[in-house]
Each structure stands twice: as structure tokens, then as C-alpha cells.
Amino acid sequence: MTSSAEYLAGRISETARRLRPNAIRAMAPLLTRPGLISFAGGVPSAATFPADAIARIAARLIREEGSRVLQYGMTRGNRELAGFVVDRLRAKGISWTSPESLLLTSGSQQALDLLSRVLVDPGDVVFCELPSYIGGLSSLWAAGGDLVGISLGDDGPDLDELERRVLAVRSGGRTARLVYTIPTFQNPSGITASASSRAALVELAEKLDLLVIEDDPYSEVYFDASAPPPASLASMDTGGRVIYLGSLSKVLCPGLRAAWVVANPEISRYLELAKEGADLCSSTLDHAIAAEALREGLVDDRLPGIRSFYAERCAAMLAALQREAVPGCSWTLPTGGLFVWVTLPGSCDARQMLDACVDAGVAYVPGQPFFVDGSGANTLRLAFSKEDPDAIDAGITSLFRIVAAG
Numbered sequence: 001m002t003s004s005a006e007y008l009a010g011r012i013s014e015t016a017r018r019l020r021p022n023a024i025r026a027m028a029p030l031l032t033r034p035g036l037i038s039f040a041g042g043v044p045s046a047a048t049f050p051a052d053a054i055a056r057i058a059a060r061l062i063r064e065e066g067s068r069v070l071q072y073g074m075t076r077g078n079r080e081l082a083g084f085v086v087d088r089l090r091a092k093g094i095s096w097t098s099p100e101s102l103l104l105t106s107g108s109q110q111a112l113d114l115l116s117r118v119l120v121d122p123g124d125v126v127f128c129e130l131p132s133y134i135g136g137l138s139s140l141w142a143a144g145g146d147l148v149g150i151s152l153g154d155d156g157p158d159l160d161e162l163e164r165r166v167l168a169v170r171s172g173g174r175t176a177r178l179v180y181t182i183p184t185f186q187n188p189s190g191i192t193a194s195a196s197s198r199a200a201l202v203e204l205a206e207k208l209d210l211l212v213i214e215d216d217p218y219s220e221v222y223f224d225a226s227a228p229p230p231a232s233l234a235s236m237d238t239g240g241r242v243i244y245l246g247s248l249s250k251v252l253c254p255g256l257r258a259a260w261v262v263a264n265p266e267i268s269r270y271l272e273l274a275k276e277g278a279d280l281c282s283s284t285l286d287h288a289i290a291a292e293a294l295r296e297g298l299v300d301d302r303l304p305g306i307r308s309f310y311a312e313r314c315a316a317m318l319a320a321l322q323r324e325a326v327p328g329c330s331w332t333l334p335t336g337g338l339f340v341w342v343t344l345p346g347s348c349d350a351r352q353m354l355d356a357c358v359d360a361g362v363a364y365v366p367g368q369p370f371f372v373d374g375s376g377a378n379t380l381r382l383a384f385s386k387e388d389p390d391a392i393d394a395g396i397t398s399l400f401r402i403v404a405a406g
């Protein structure tokens with residue numbers, strides 16, 4: 001009998017061996033218990049999906065335009081959907097979009113994978129926030145990136161620390177040219193970078209010759225209709241340094257894998273080549289449905305309802321935290337998105353507490369896997385998207401009973 005290491009030697013690529021399991025997906029079996037109140041899954045609520053309208057659109061497209069929507073499509077993507085995306089980007093002040101800069105993708109996760117392949121060589125240092133989105137980190141690791149975390153404060157990443165680290169890495173002779181950031185209603189923290197922090201990051205990127213991936217799947221999900229988040233980094237960029245990722249997953253549904261990446265045309269050309277090798281084209285049917293949904297107003301008309309849906313759940317969670325949290329805890333106060341981030345007293349270990357919490361009927365995601373430096377043992381992510389306000393109240397009460405019993 002050969003050992004697993006012997007069997008793998010010479011068979012599995014270096015690239016494959018760099019792949020890391022996603023700590024949240026690995027928790028899935030734990031989270032299927034009937035009756036469990038789950039703050040774990042970072043997914044949008046199915047109650048926000050316009051299922052009947054999508055069924056009607058899909059049936060019509062297949063019946064009447066089957067030869068188009070069941071056929072292969074262009075690698076850059078459905079032109080109609082691209083047109084709607086360009087309109088949305090212009091409305092956000094991202095006016096430099098052109099057919100050569102826009103690539104439609106199978107979710108923004110695919111854009112993160114393609115960007116990692118196109119921009120990262122094994123051993124390159126890539127800067128990310130502490131904490132950051134595990135799916136993005138996985139793609140960057142898979143490409144061989146050496147991920148270095150930058151502290152994230154209430155108004156964005158610590159840019160002095162970023163500058164210091166870039167200079168230190170370069171002075172050691174290593175490549176450091178890429179920053180990965182989620183400036184709006186961040187996954188996992190719920191934090192939104194301020195307008196001044198965004199402007200300063202774009203300026204720093206110019207000064208230090210950095211590229212910035214701005215991953216932005218949540219910015220339309222703001223709670224106060226009169227208070228949208230600050231303008232995107234991409235809208236401030238004049239030097240072709242910001243690469244902007246958007247997605248319909250949180251404002252329509254993630255089952256239609258419809259997203260986009262806007263980059264300097266030179267970079268976008270390579271992204272298109274990488275996508276050809278990955279899947280030739282995104283699902284023609286998904287993207288045709290997404291285009292029709294945008295034409296019918298299924299996103300814009302429903303956004304006010306989606307915003308108030310999540311606003312109510314977030315308010316329930318913040319109220320319950322205010323009432324139940326033990327001394328020494330702190331948490332973020334999101335103004336949009338799906339997540340609240342909790343820091344427990346320093347002696348608590350959120351991973352160790354999880355089994356007791358699941359036994360008590362409530363689940364969350366321990367924060368440590370979101371930190372590339374292995375810190376954050378006393379943190380956890382709470383998604384308020386899945387449960388209704390009463391369940392949120394009950395779940396937070398159970399969770400802090402366990403924390404208090406410590």
C-alpha cells in the first residue's frame with residue numbers, strides 16, 4: 001500500500017497542491033441540522049429571488065430563442081447584458097468602460113480566479129485586508145500568491161501600513177504589485193471604507209505603481225435609501241490601476257452566474273484568454289435570462305424591497321447584540337450588505353465555541369479563516385440574511401448564553 005504522499009508524487013501538479021479547502025464550505029455538513037438558526041451561510045435570502053418571473057423569462061427564451069440561448073456564446077459575453085452592465089457602471093461614475101475593458105463572467109468568483117491567473121506569479125506578494133473574503137484569498141493562493149494582510153479599521157485599510165509593507169517587500173527584491181480590497185459592506189466584516197480612504201488608496205496605488213482589485217458585490221444593498229455608500233475606487237481612477245468586479249448575485253440571484261470585471265483593456269485581453277481556457281463562455285442561458293431580467297426592471301424595481309428586507313434583519317441583529325453581548329465584546333455597525341462582525345473578549349476562541357453553539361441551536365462562522373496571518377481567533381462572522389428577525393433575536397440570545405458560560 002503506497003502512502004498518500006507517495007501516490008501523489010508525480011501525479012498532482014504544484015498548482016493543485018496549493019489549493020486550500022474553503023473553511024466555510026467545509027462547515028456545510030454541520031449546518032444542515034433541522035431547526036438550526038444559522039448565521040453561517042454568507043448567501044442572499046431566497047425570499048429575495050424573483051423565482052416566478054425568472055421561470056417565465058427562461059421558458060420564453062428557450063421556447064422562442066432556443067437556437068441562441070442554448071448555443072455557445074462569445075467569450076466576452078452576451079452583448080445585451082454587457083449594454084445593461086455598462087449603463088449601471090456609468091450610473092456609478094465608472095465612465096471609462098468600453099467593449100475592450102468589460103468581460104462578463106460566471107460569477108465574480110470566476111473573475112477573481114482569472115485575475116489571479118493573469119496577475120499573480122508564484123511567490124508574488126499580494127496585499128489583502130485583515131479579514132478578507134475567503135473565496136478571493138483561495139484564488140490568489142491557488143495562483144501562488146504570498147498573501148500579506150493589512151489591518152482593516154472602521155473606515156478602511158491602514159494605508160500607512162500598506163505603504164510600509166510594499167516598500168519593505170520591494171526592498172527585499174520581491175514583486176509586490178497587487179492589492180485586493182472589498183471597500184463596500186465588506187465580506188466578512190460589514191465595514192465600508194470612507195470616501196477619503198478610497199481617494200487615498202487610489203492615490204497610493206498611483207504613487208507606488210500598484211494594481212487594485214475592487215471587489216464590489218454588495219454596494220447596491222445599502223439600507224438607507226437616502227445614504228448610498230461612497231463612490232467606488234474605480235470611479236476615482238484615472239490611471240487604469242483599479243480593476244472593478246460587480247455581480248448580480250446579491251441583487252437578483254446567485255444561481256444565474258452573472259457578473260463582470262472591468263479592467264484596463266491590456267489586462268482585459270489576458271482575462272479573455274484565460275476565460276477561453278476556463279469555460280469558453282459563461283452560461284449563455286444564464287446571461288440571456290439576466291439581460292432580460294435587467295430589461296424588465298427585475299433588479300431596479302425590486303432593489304428598494306431588497307434593501308429594506310436586509311435593513312430589518314440587520315437592525316434586529318444589532319438590537320439583539322446590544323442587549324445580549326457580554327462585556328468586552330464589540331461589533332461592526334454595517335449600513336448595507338449581509339454581515340456583522342463580532343470581536344469577543346480576547347480569551348474566547350470562536351472555533352472552539354462553535355460545537356457548543358450548534359448543540360444549542362445556533363451557528364456562525366469563526367473569524368480566523370478570514371485572516372491570512374492566522375489571527376482573529378476571538379472573532380466571528382454573523383450573516384443576518386437567512387433568518388427572520390424573531391429567529392435572529394433567539395439565535396443571538398443562545399449564542400451569548402454560550403459565550404457567557406465560556
Ligand SMILES: Cc1ncc(COP(=O)(O)O)c(C=O)c1O
Pocket residue numbers: 042106107108109110133135136182187215216217246247248249254258259
Ligand atoms: C466579496 C465577495 N466577492 C465575490 C463573491 C462571489 O460572488 P459571485 O456569486 O458573483 O461569484 C462573494 C460571494 O459571496 C463575495 O462575498
